[in-house]
Amino acid sequence: MTTYLDWAATxxxxxxxxxxxxxxxxxxxxxxxSRHAPGAEAKARLEDARARLAAAMGAPVAGRCxxxxxxxxxxxxxxxxLAVLRSALNAxxxxxxxxxxxxxxxxxxxxxxEEAHILKSLGLDVRFVEPRPDGRVAPQDVAAAxxxxxxxxxxxxxxxxxxxxxxxxxxAEAIGAASSALGRRxxxxxxxxxxxxxxxxxxxxxxxxxxxDSAAFSAHKIRGPRGVGAFWTASPPExxxxxxxxxxxxxxxxxNLQGAWAFAAVAEAAGRTFEPRVEGARALERRIIEGAAAxxxxxxxxxxxxxxxxxYSPFIVSxxxxxxSGEVMVRxxxxxxxxxxxxxxxSNNSKRKGRRVLAAMGLGEELxxxxxxxxxxxxxxxxxxxxFLEAAASAYGKLRT
Amino acid sequence: xxxxxxxxxxxxxxxxxxxxxxxxxxxxxxxARLELAGIPHKVEMYPGRYFVRxxxxxxxxxxxxxxxxxxxxxxxxxxxxxxxxxxxxxxAVEVARGRFGQGLRRFKAESRRSDKSFPLGSFExxxxxxxxxxxxxxxxxxxxHSPEFTINAEIRERAYVFADPEPGLRGLPVGSGGTGLxxxxxxxxxxxxxxxxxxxGLALEACYFHAYPYTSEEAKQKVVSLAxxxxxxxxxxxxxxxxxxxAQLRIKKExxxxxxxxxxxxxxxxxxxxxxxxxGANCIVTGExxxxxxxxxxxxxxxxxxxxxxxxxxPLVGMDKEDTxxxxxxxxxxxxxxxxxxxxxxxxxxxxPMLKAKLGREREAYEALGLESYLVEALEKAERxxxxxxxxxxxxxx
Numbered sequence: 001m002t003t004y005l006d007w008a009a010t011x012x013x014x015x016x017x018x019x020x021x022x023x024x025x026x027x028x029x030x031x032x033x034s035r036h037a038p039g040a041e042a043k044a045r046l047e048d049a050r051a052r053l054a055a056a057m058g059a060p061v062a063g064r065c066x067x068x069x070x071x072x073x074x075x076x077x078x079x080x081x082l083a084v085l086r087s088a089l090n091a092x093x094x095x096x097x098x099x100x101x102x103x104x105x106x107x108x109x110x111x112x113x114e115e116a117h118i119l120k121s122l123g124l125d126v127r128f129v130e131p132r133p134d135g136r137v138a139p140q141d142v143a144a145a146x147x148x149x150x151x152x153x154x155x156x157x158x159x160x161x162x163x164x165x166x167x168x169x170x171x172a173e174a175i176g177a178a179s180s181a182l183g184r185r186x187x188x189x190x191x192x193x194x195x196x197x198x199x200x201x202x203x204x205x206x207x208x209x210x211x212x213d214s215a216a217f218s219a220h221k222i223r224g225p226r227g228v229g230a231f232w233t234a235s236p237p238e239x240x241x242x243x244x245x246x247x248x249x250x251x252x253x254x255x256n257l258q259g260a261w262a263f264a265a266v267a268e269a270a271g272r273t274f275e276p277r278v279e280g281a282r283a284l285e286r287r288i289i290e291g292a293a294a295x296x297x298x299x300x301x302x303x304x305x306x307x308x309x310x311x312y313s314p315f316i317v318s319x320x321x322x323x324x325s326g327e328v329m330v331r332x333x334x335x336x337x338x339x340x341x342x343x344x345x346x347s348n349n350s351k352r353k354g355r356r357v358l359a360a361m362g363l364g365e366e367l368x369x370x371x372x373x374x375x376x377x378x379x380x381x382x383x384x385x386x387x388f389l390e391a392a393a394s395a396y397g398k399l400r401t
Numbered sequence: 402x403x404x405x406x407x408x409x410x411x412x413x414x415x416x417x418x419x420x421x422x423x424x425x426x427x428x429x430x431x432x433a434r435l436e437l438a439g440i441p442h443k444v445e446m447y448p449g450r451y452f453v454r455x456x457x458x459x460x461x462x463x464x465x466x467x468x469x470x471x472x473x474x475x476x477x478x479x480x481x482x483x484x485x486x487x488x489x490x491x492x493a494v495e496v497a498r499g500r501f502g503q504g505l506r507r508f509k510a511e512s513r514r515s516d517k518s519f520p521l522g523s524f525e526x527x528x529x530x531x532x533x534x535x536x537x538x539x540x541x542x543x544x545x546h547s548p549e550f551t552i553n554a555e556i557r558e559r560a561y562v563f564a565d566p567e568p569g570l571r572g573l574p575v576g577s578g579g580t581g582l583x584x585x586x587x588x589x590x591x592x593x594x595x596x597x598x599x600x601x602g603l604a605l606e607a608c609y610f611h612a613y614p615y616t617s618e619e620a621k622q623k624v625v626s627l628a629x630x631x632x633x634x635x636x637x638x639x640x641x642x643x644x645x646x647x648a649q650l651r652i653k654k655e656x657x658x659x660x661x662x663x664x665x666x667x668x669x670x671x672x673x674x675x676x677x678x679x680x681g682a683n684c685i686v687t688g689e690x691x692x693x694x695x696x697x698x699x700x701x702x703x704x705x706x707x708x709x710x711x712x713x714x715x716p717l718v719g720m721d722k723e724d725t726x727x728x729x730x731x732x733x734x735x736x737x738x739x740x741x742x743x744x745x746x747x748x749x750x751x752x753x754p755m756l757k758a759k760l761g762r763e764r765e766a767y768e769a770l771g772l773e774s775y776l777v778e779a780l781e782k783a784e785r786x787x788x789x790x791x792x793x794x795x796x797x798x799x
Contacts, residue, residue, distance in 0.1 A: 331614035399614070401653055 003338045003387045007221075008160055008196060008316050008375035014223040017265035021225075025258035032255045033246060046257050049264040056267035057198065057217070059232045060207040068231045068247035069260045073195040074111035076216025076231035077154070079250055080191040081115050083237030084151045088124060101125040101150040103188070105137050106360035107159050111216075112193055113356075116154075125149070133362050135164030135302050136311060139174035146178045150188040157197035157204070157215070161343040161357045161373055162301060163316030165201055168192055172210035189213050189237060195229075198222055199270035200278070200315050207234040219263035222270045223377075228259030277378050281314035282307070284376045284385050288317045291389035295396060297322060301371055302361060318343075318358070320371040321392070323400040326355075329372050332395035338388050340372050404460035405481050406467060407555075407563055408451035411474035411571055427451070427472040427574035434466045434636050437793045447558055452479075465792055468567065469633050471600045472574035475566035477553075482560045484519060486529070492562035493530040493552050494537045500550040500564050507544035508534065514556040526554055573602030575635050579683035580604040581714065582673055585627060585640070587620055590688030590717055592627045592734035593725050597716040598686045599634045606680055607631070607638055610645040610669055619740075625788060626737045632790035634732070639680075640786045643672055648775040655770045658751045663758055666696050666705045667767050672776050674709035676783070685709060690717045690725070695754040704758035708767075 004012070024045060030038025032046050050069070054061045061067055070076045084100055091098035104116050106128045120126040127145040131137045137155060146153065153175055158165050172190055179187040192212035197203055199222040204211040214233035220226045231250060243252025270277070286307035292298045301318040308314075321329055326342040333340055343355060358368030374388060410427065428444050431453060435442040440459045445452040453476075455463040460478075467476040480495060482488040497508065510530035512523040521529065530552055531543050555561045583595040585607040595605055609624045621642060632638040648668050656664045673685050689697045696705070706713055717725055729735035755763075 325615075327617070328614050331617060335614065398650070 001337065003384045005374050005376060005380060005384060005388055006339045006341050007377035007380070008373060009341055010220050010226070011223045011377050012379065013220070013225060014262075014266050014269065017223070017262050017269070018225055020265060021258045021262035024261050028257060032257065033244065042255075042257055046255050046260055049257070049260040052264040053230060053260070053267050054232075056264065056271040057230075057232070058203060058205070059215075060205055060234065063207075063234075064236065065207055065234050066232070066236055066248050066250065068233075068250040069255060069263070070216070070229040070231050070247075070251045071227055071253075071256075072229040073109075073193065073216050073218030073221075074229075075251065076218075076229050077109075077111040077191070077193050078115055079216075079231050079239060079241075080152055080189055080214050080233075080237045081112070081119060081154065082240035083189075084124065085119060085122065086238055086240040087151055097123040099123065099125050099149065100152075101127060101145075101147055102152045102154065103127045103129065103142060103145040103150055104154040105129045105131065105142075105156070107131050107135065107137070107161075107164070107357045108154065108156050109160055109193055109195065111195075112154050112156070129155075131164070131357075131361050133302060134311060135159060135162040135357075135361050136166055137171070139167055139170040142171050143174035143178035146175050146182070146188060148182050148184055152189050152191060154191040154193070155212075156193040156195075158194075158201060158313045158316070159357060160196050160316070161355070161371075162318050162361075163196075163313035163375075164302075165197075165311055165313055166192075168204040168206075168212055169210045172206050172212065176210065189235065191215070195221055196313065196316065199267070199274065200281075200313050205232065205234070219259065219266060222266050224263045224266040225259055228256055228263050230263065273378065278314060280378065280380075281376055284380055284382065285312075285314040285317055287382055287385045288319065288374055288376075288389070291385065292317075292319045292392075295321075295389065295393045297400070298392070298396065301358060301363065301367070315377065316373060316375045318371050318373050319392070320367050321396045321400065322367055322370050324370055324396055326370055326372045328399060329370075329392065329395060332399060333372075333388070333391050336391045336395075338391045340374050340388065342371070343373050402457035404455050404457050404463065405479050406453040406455075406463070407477050407479040407561055407566070408453060408467065408473055409475040409477075409566055409569070410449075410451060410472060423472075423574060423577055426577050427470075430470055430472065430574050430576070430636060431466075434470060434790075434792075435463065437637070437789065438462055438466060440466075450555075450557070462792060464567070468569060470575075470636075471570045471572040471602065471634065472577075473569035474571050475569045477563040477566035479561045479563035482562065484516065484556060484560045486519075486521060486526075489526070489554055489556070489560050489562060490529060490533045492560075493554060494533055496552050496562050496564050497534045497538060497541065497550075501538050501541065505549040506540060507542045507547070507549045508552060509543060509545045509548040510534070510552045510554065512554040512556070516556050516558070519556045519560075526556070530554060570600055570634070572600035575599055575602060576604040578602035580606060580681065581684045581686040582677045582680065582682040582711075583607040583631075583686040584669065584673060584688070585609050585624055585631075586688070587623045587627065587738065587740075588688065589729050589735060589738040590690065590693075590725055592631055592688075592738065593728045593732065594686055594688040594714075594716050595631045596634055596728070596732050596734075598714055599631065601716075603684070603686070603714075605631065605635050605638050605686070606641065606682060608641045608643060608673060608676055610672075611642045612646045612649050613644065615646065615649070623737060623740050625786060627734055628786075628788040629791055630732060630734045630737065632788050633792065637790065637793075638788045640788050641676060641783045642786065643676075643779050643783045645669075645779055648772060648779055651772060651775050652770060657766065659753055659755045660763065660766055661751050662696050662754050663701060663704060663763060664767055664770060664772075666701070667708050668772050668776055670705045670708040670713075671773075672780055674711065675776070675780055677709070677711050679780075682711070684712045684714050686714045686716070688717050689715045690720055690722070693722065695756055698756055698758075700757040700759075701755070704760055704763050707760065707764065 032043040581603040
């Protein structure tokens with residue numbers, strides 16, 4: 001029996017939501033774009049799912065606001081980024097690129113980070129803002145990177161390695177103020193990767209109040225199926241990837257009714273259980289942090305993170321075991337049936353060797369390489385945490401070098 | 402249709418005393434490899450020449466094997482004909498057409514005649530070949546000094562006509578030098594060392610020290626992949642993975658920090674000594690190169706060497722890293738070696754390792770570790786994997 005403490009990587013799906021969605025998709029087999037009865041029915045169900053998902057997330061849908069289903073979180077992040085490429089190419093008649101700026105951070109998930117590097121290599125001016133030692137980027141640091149040609153600011157909501165919650169409202173205000181000071185007519189588009197925030201922390205949407213203009217979500221992080229996500233926006237960007245015009249052309253391709261339905265169902269469940277789940281996560285967070293403190297030599301990153309600190313998602317805790325590589329710890333724990341990870345399961349960038357997020361926070365190589373990420377979810381128990389702590393203490397005692 | 406290959410052998414011919422043994426070894430090597438690849442074949446031996454016959458549809462597979470078998474100097478697709486002038490000339494035109502089709506024009510003809518009953522002398526035969534080829538292919542040109550291709554005719558027990566042979570690996574047939582135990586890591590050097598010694602006639606078994614969980618399962622699979630590449634040259638390879646974690650932890654705990662790497666190398670050499678004896682190897686092969694890392698100074702090599710009485714063959718000892726990398730790329734191991742599953746031995750390496758071991762003093766330090774029981778246990782727990790070459794998986798004909 002595995003002790004699963006890797007919920008930030010993915011979650012055990014809600015089998016009944018998946019089954020219900022599969023049944024519905026088999027029944028409503030029409031293409032939502034088709035002008036006949038089966039098509040109309042599928043379309044109606046899709047719109048149902050959209051309305052329910054928006055309500056569950058608290059995402060504004062009035063006016064120009066859109067909530068588009070996507071193929072996952074990564075795709076949602078790419079939509080506004082690729083839109084910048086389109087603008088940059090559009091701005092010049094001779095086919096050369098206008099050097100628009102994208103401001104993002106050193107702590108982004110690879111979905112944004114790697115794509116930003118590609119856009120940079122294609123000629124865009126990409127700035128990576130460093131986090132402060134607490135793992136959060138300061139609004140003024142983001143604002144300072146904005147110039148008159150900045151087309152996009154992209155800052156994640158919750159970091160996937162440290163759980164650091166970013167001040168999206170504060171960042172939106174700061175870039176607004178900076179834009180006015182620069183004499184810009186409007187602030188740049190502000191996007192946020194909210195994959196680790198959905199169902200875990202209160203979401204901030206910038207429609208009528210300071211916040212992001214768009215956000216990306218993923219269903220499988222909240223017990224939904226893989227391969228479906230959502231892209232919310234209050235000011236739709238001009239997409240680079242075109243097709244049959246589905247989802248306001250933001251995400252072309254025949255709609256995934258099964259995925260959309262399941263996503264709506266698990267989002268509703270997550271909404272209903274939000275408070276008790278967060279409370280449960282806070283208790284586990286305390287157990288992890290206090291338990292780690294009791295292991296000689298081990299420490300929580302960033303140092304000084306205390307239980308209940310609202311600057312961090314209680315669902316993610318980074319624990320370092322100096323003198324023992326995080327990868328080795330993960331293997332040792334896996335051998336005794338405890339599943340944790342070293343951070344993002346999908347990060348292979350060799351540029352910042354090892355752990356770029358922790359390194360960007362100013363942590364030394366040895367410390368950052370020795371970290372493992374423990375992430376919990378609604379099925380996690382105190383015993384799970386205890387098993388982790390026990391196994392980690394034993395492996396650390398035996399294997400530390 | 403049958404593809405008929407003439408095999409040129411080189412160095413074997415120098416070994417007059419035990420030439421027969423060498424020839425038998427090469428023959429059995431060729432036979433075993435073709436068998437393993439599931440290629441129906443015949444290997445024929447005549448003085449100074451080998452012949453391999455395989456079905457036309459497996460010709461490509463057979464060529465891959467011929468090109469990777471030590472002891473083969475070169476091989477050529479040949480036409481075997483009756484020993485009549487007409488038949489030889491017809492074959493020569495066919496060979497020329499093949500080269501012509503590849504865009505080659507300037508040629509010369511070379512003949513060898515060991516059967517003196519053949520009506521034409523070698524010089525006359527070459528001249529006749531030139532004439533018929535020019536006749537059949539008017540755009541061809543004779544060029545004796547820098548030909549683009551050569552038409553070879555050999556009149557022996559039968560007549561053979563072939564174009565330029567493809568180069569083989571040369572060297573000596575695998576096994577003629579005995580069996581070497583190769584210390585195989587996931588790095589760039591040790592596979593190259595294994596390849597070089599296989600060319601010198603060593604059969605190989607390999608030993609990999611696996612320090613799980615410090616080293617990952619992927620790191621081990623990488624070593625298996627490297628062994629598979631080496632097996633293309635040796636025909637097959639037996640890989641021993643020795644669990645080394647307990648020994649390493651013991652060293653880490655007991656040894657002075659600057660000596661940890663040295664002690665580890667000594668422990669590995671001691672395991673190699675025991676394993677070599679167990680499998681009947683007659684030497685140990687490593688990828689060490691003088692001065693490349695701290696453990697590879699002459700003093701430190703002397704120290705680690707003192708834990709075995711087998712000769713430690715280090716074919717890379719005088720090679721520059723760039724040269725090793727070039728060879729690694731040529732044999733196809735480089736891209737595997739640089740896969741990022743680094744062994745976490747980095748965590749074990751001291752910041753300031755001992756550079757010049759003093760033999761007596763360091764041997765005392767090693768003795769004090771009490772490592773022997775850990776090493777014996779590691780060897781007992783060693784896992785044995787028989788690794789076949791890539792081409793062993795070639796599909797068998799129905």
